[in-house]
Structure formats: C-alpha cells, structure tokens
Amino acid sequence: MRNLVVSFFALLAPLWAEEVHVYVSLDEEHSAKVLKQFEAETGVKVVPTFDTEASKTVGLVKRLIREKGDPQADVYWNNELATTIKLKEHGVLAPYRSPSAEGIPAEFKDAEGYWTGFAARARVLIVNTDLVKPAEFPKSMWDLCDPKWSGKTCMALPATGTTAAHAAVLYVRDEAKADEYFRKLAANRVTWLTGNAHCMREVAAGRYHFGWTDTDDFFVAKLQDRPVAQVFPDAGAGEAGVLYIPNSLVLIAGGKHADAGKRLIDWLLRPETEEALAKSATAQIPVRLGVPAPDHVRRPDQIGTTMQVDWNRVGKEYDRWVARSGEQLSAVQESGATLIWISAVVFLLVVAIFLVMKRATRDPV
Numbered sequence: 001m002r003n004l005v006v007s008f009f010a011l012l013a014p015l016w017a018e019e020v021h022v023y024v025s026l027d028e029e030h031s032a033k034v035l036k037q038f039e040a041e042t043g044v045k046v047v048p049t050f051d052t053e054a055s056k057t058v059g060l061v062k063r064l065i066r067e068k069g070d071p072q073a074d075v076y077w078n079n080e081l082a083t084t085i086k087l088k089e090h091g092v093l094a095p096y097r098s099p100s101a102e103g104i105p106a107e108f109k110d111a112e113g114y115w116t117g118f119a120a121r122a123r124v125l126i127v128n129t130d131l132v133k134p135a136e137f138p139k140s141m142w143d144l145c146d147p148k149w150s151g152k153t154c155m156a157l158p159a160t161g162t163t164a165a166h167a168a169v170l171y172v173r174d175e176a177k178a179d180e181y182f183r184k185l186a187a188n189r190v191t192w193l194t195g196n197a198h199c200m201r202e203v204a205a206g207r208y209h210f211g212w213t214d215t216d217d218f219f220v221a222k223l224q225d226r227p228v229a230q231v232f233p234d235a236g237a238g239e240a241g242v243l244y245i246p247n248s249l250v251l252i253a254g255g256k257h258a259d260a261g262k263r264l265i266d267w268l269l270r271p272e273t274e275e276a277l278a279k280s281a282t283a284q285i286p287v288r289l290g291v292p293a294p295d296h297v298r299r300p301d302q303i304g305t306t307m308q309v310d311w312n313r314v315g316k317e318y319d320r321w322v323a324r325s326g327e328q329l330s331a332v333q334e335s336g337a338t339l340i341w342i343s344a345v346v347f348l349l350v351v352a353i354f355l356v357m358k359r360a361t362r363d364p365v
Helices: 002-015 030-043 058-066 081-087 141-145 159-171 175-187 194-205 215-223 260-267 271-279 311-316 320-363
Strands: 019-024 045-050 076-079 115-130 151-156 191-193 209-213 228-231 244-250
Touching: 019 030, 019 058, 019 159, 019 209, 019 260, 030 045, 030 260, 030 271, 045 260, 058 076, 058 081, 076 081, 076 260, 081 159, 081 244, 081 320, 115 159, 115 194, 115 215, 115 271, 141 209, 141 320, 151 159, 151 194, 159 175, 159 194, 159 209, 159 244, 159 320, 175 320, 191 194, 194 209, 194 215, 194 228, 209 215, 215 228, 215 260
Parallel strands: 019 045, 019 076, 151 191, 151 209
Antiparallel strands: 076 244, 115 209, 115 228, 115 244
C-alpha cells in the first residue's frame, strides 16, 4: 500500500513542480545542455523554445513583442544584445538585478537593471587554409571588398542575429562608412547566406575562400578538423577594432513563473556557467576577467584593439540601421539589373542597325 501511495504522488508531482519557460537564441546544441544541467541541479523544470538559424533572434524578438499582453516566456536568453535593448524599448522586460552578476563589467549591465550580458563571442573572418595561404590572409573587414576576392567570399545576410547587430554597430559608429561598406560588399559579389553557421560550413567545404562568422561557429569547424583559420580583423593600433557581442539575459514582464525565472537567471550568470561555456564546443568568451578559459578562447586583452560600442544607441536604432544595410545591398543589385537591361537594349539596337545596314547593301536602290 505504501509503495502505491508513493507512486501515486510521484505521478502527481509534475502538476505542482516549479517550472520556467525560456526563449533561447543561442544555438540549441549548446544551450540545451546548460539548461538540462540547471534542471538537474535545481529540480526546476525548464520548458525551452529555441530559435532557428534563419530567423536567429528576430523570430523570438517579434514573438515576445507580439505576446506582450499575455507573456508565454519568463526568461529570454538572447545570443546578442542589440535586440534585447529593443525589447526594453518596447516595454517587454522587467528589471531584475541578479546577485550573480557581481564581477560582470558595467558595460555589460543595464544601468536600470533590465538586462545583463555574459559569455561573449567575437566577430571573425573564417578562412579556408587550402585556398588561402597565410601571407594572403585577410586582415580587415574591407578585404571582402577587394576585387581580388570578387565572388570568393560570403556573409550572412544582415537581417538577423549577430550579423544584423554588427550592421547596426557599424552604422552607429559611422553612417557614411557603413553605407560604403555594404555597397562595396554587394558590388564585389559577396554571397549572402542564411546565417553564420551556414557561412562557416561553406568556407570549411571550400566553396568560398573566406567570410564573416562568429567564434563559436568557427570552433565547430575546428572540432571537425576542417582546414580553417580565424582572423580577428582590424585589431591593430588605430584600427576600428574587433567586435565582441555578449549573450544577454532578461526577465520578461508579466511572466507567469517570475520566481523560477529569477532562479534561472541567477544560475546562468554564475562564473561557473561562463567557465563551462568557455570550455564547451561553443567556446564562449567570459566577460569576467577572472573566469578560467582554455587557451584557444581569446579574450579582448589578448587580441589588440576592440571596437567601442554604444549598445544602448545600437538597440534603440536597430530597426533603422538593419533596414538601411538592406537598402544599400538592394541599390547595388538594382543598379546592376538596370545596367544589364541597358546593355541588352544597346545590344539589340546594334543588332538591328547591323541587320538594316546588311539588308541595305544587299538591296541597293
């Protein structure tokens, strides 16, 4: 009888077990393991919703804004920061200052407590070493615009994820230069792919010589023993610097499991989590200086110049600048299409004149 009662209550336990609903933009293959560990250590059931590569961050951000009146998530784990600040502007977030955020630099914490950054990645160029010799490695983001590499490079379309955040950062820093950059990329026949992982796979397979990706995607290729190297572009003295983009954690306003949400945020922001992410296949870069990390995880102070970013402005102006980058690409494509049409019309006119003249010489008056 006793065993029957125990089994009965074991079946009912999930009905009152604490749970937390979390939306996650960090790749599922990496974040799911971390969330499972949280479940095992705390007993809190995690109900995750993961983003897709093609709609990275943008899909879940739009969903959170749409659900603002009836939130279905308690926590959002974003793989970048710009759209997190956008959510703050839309009133989707609740302030929460986690005690676990101690030691995280002020630049990675919202002054009003609405978001906290941790475990960063760097924007890098992934190079196929079978196709490009070390002496020819790119050193700057502008190398993708060099006619020498025309049609031989790739990049995720700057519409989602860290690539969209990167585009917004470039525009906040210098609008005219950013316009020039995206126009030159399009003119140099850069191939636009669905995401950073897609770019990594195409370069690793030798279909492109090099392209933009993030450090976590680069290390996936290295673990697969692919012929690739990473370049931290523009890291020299006086140059633009390497862009580091942290993950970010937020509490959703009106979430149905706020206490469990705070527990998850506290757990994820611990130094131990940053260390585990640094040592994992995703090779995330700790934002705390004192957190141990493998030698291949290159911290900002080991690289050289790092890009200085006004993240609040990037988040507030995100939609404007992401749209602007797309406009520059379209303008080049449209001008190219116009040139093709003009060339076709000229060709047809030349042919018509030739035929008329040929007929005239064949049938003299």
